[in-house]
Amino acid sequence: MIGYLGIDIGSISTKGVIINEKHEILASSYLWTEGNPVKAVKEVLVELEEKIKGTDITILGVGTTGSARKLIGTMLGACSIKNEITAHAIGTLSRYPEVKTILEIGGQDSKIILLEDGIVTDYAMNTLCAAGTGSFLSSQAKRLGIDVEDFGTIALTSQHPTNIAARCTVFAESDLVHKIQMGYDKKDIVAGLCYSVASNYLNNVAKGKKISSPILFQGGVSKNIGVKKAFEELLDSNIFVDPDGHLMGALGSAILAEKNSMGRIFDFSLKDASFETMGVECKGCPNHCEVIVVKKDGKKLDAFGNRCSKGAMVK
Numbered sequence: 307m308i309g310y311l312g313i314d315i316g317s318i319s320t321k322g323v324i325i326n327e328k329h330e331i332l333a334s335s336y337l338w339t340e341g342n343p344v345k346a347v348k349e350v351l352v353e354l355e356e357k358i359k360g361t362d363i364t365i366l367g368v369g370t371t372g373s374a375r376k377l378i379g380t381m382l383g384a385c386s387i388k389n390e391i392t393a394h395a396i397g398t399l400s401r402y403p404e405v406k407t408i409l410e411i412g413g414q415d416s417k418i419i420l421l422e423d424g425i426v427t428d429y430a431m432n433t434l435c436a437a438g439t440g441s442f443l444s445s446q447a448k449r450l451g452i453d454v455e456d457f458g459t460i461a462l463t464s465q466h467p468t469n470i471a472a473r474c475t476v477f478a479e480s481d482l483v484h485k486i487q488m489g490y491d492k493k494d495i496v497a498g499l500c501y502s503v504a505s506n507y508l509n510n511v512a513k514g515k516k517i518s519s520p521i522l523f524q525g526g527v528s529k530n531i532g533v534k535k536a537f538e539e540l541l542d543s544n545i546f547v548d549p550d551g552h553l554m555g556a557l558g559s560a561i562l563a564e565k566n567s568m569g570r571i572f573d574f575s576l577k578d579a580s581f582e583t584m585g586v587e588c589k590g591c592p593n594h595c596e597v598i599v600v601k602k603d604g605k606k607l608d609a610f611g612n613r614c615s616k617g618a619m620v621k
């Protein structure tokens with residue numbers, strides 16, 4: 307059976323999927339990046355290889371997306387290296403061809419993608435303020451002594467969500483501490499935080515955008531049913547969450563790998579290779595570009611970060 311591999315390397319999590327020609331997910335892996343995308347991707351490969359052990363799946367193309375897509379794409383000899391907007395849109399459209407709005411909240415960033423007849427018409431990303439992201443929710447859960455996985459269920463039991471200032475992380479955190487000291491019920495604070503994440507997102511990331519149904523909510527935070535409910539109330543609309551919503555970027559990358567495949571068989575033993583990356587200043591002109599050189603087993607694989615082809619010669 308022919309398969310394609312898609313990898314989505316974010317700053318918080320690394321996701322990998324293997325799909326078949328019908329774009330069904332045959333195997334998936336979701337791990338924490340922990341500041342080391344190379345190690346995380348190697349671990350994802352170990353997991354995926356284990357999951358397809360004993361099958362006749364041959365991988366004929368690799369696609370990467372996410373913040374470390376270039377580095378990992380170079381390492382794995384990817385035939386497709388695309389930005390998150392394209393990958394997420396393609397992954398989501400493969401399951402929901404009618405989708406008009408994709409709300410995405412990940413560990414450290416969030417985005418909105420607007421589509422019309424299967425084409426991306428507008429998008430926005432927020433990588434600056436963490437107030438509306440998964441890492442913010444995790445740190446607040448810790449502060450409240452709650453497991454972040456239980457956040458959503460606890461939020462749903464609240465009848466009176468506490469109003470939490472949602473403008474930015476600093477405001478939200480100090481307001482949260484204030485509300486705890488005032489003696490507000492924990493479940494109401496948790497529900498309030500879910501609302502603050504949704505409203506921060508709508509006021510910042512989705513500001514000025516026309517949100518039309520059908521709306522898909524994805525990324526790690528989409529697993530939080532409290533935030534989903536908050537979006538439904540604030541937007542007065544049904545919000546759909548796919549069980550594989552956290553894998554849409556990887557799925558889109560795998561589909562793009564199929565489209566761009568050159569028929570070369572992917573070798574899982576790449577996970578055992580030793581990769582090295584280093585920043586080298588190009589002295590070719592006064593721009594002094596910081597060129598990232600990727601080496602495999604000591605041999606230069608590729609370089610990027612250069613503003614002209616001269617920089618690609620840096621060793």
Ligand code: SF4
Nearest residue numbers: 588590591595614617
């Ligand atoms: S990569 Fe090109 S633009 Fe950048 S420093 Fe080298 S020569 Fe100059």
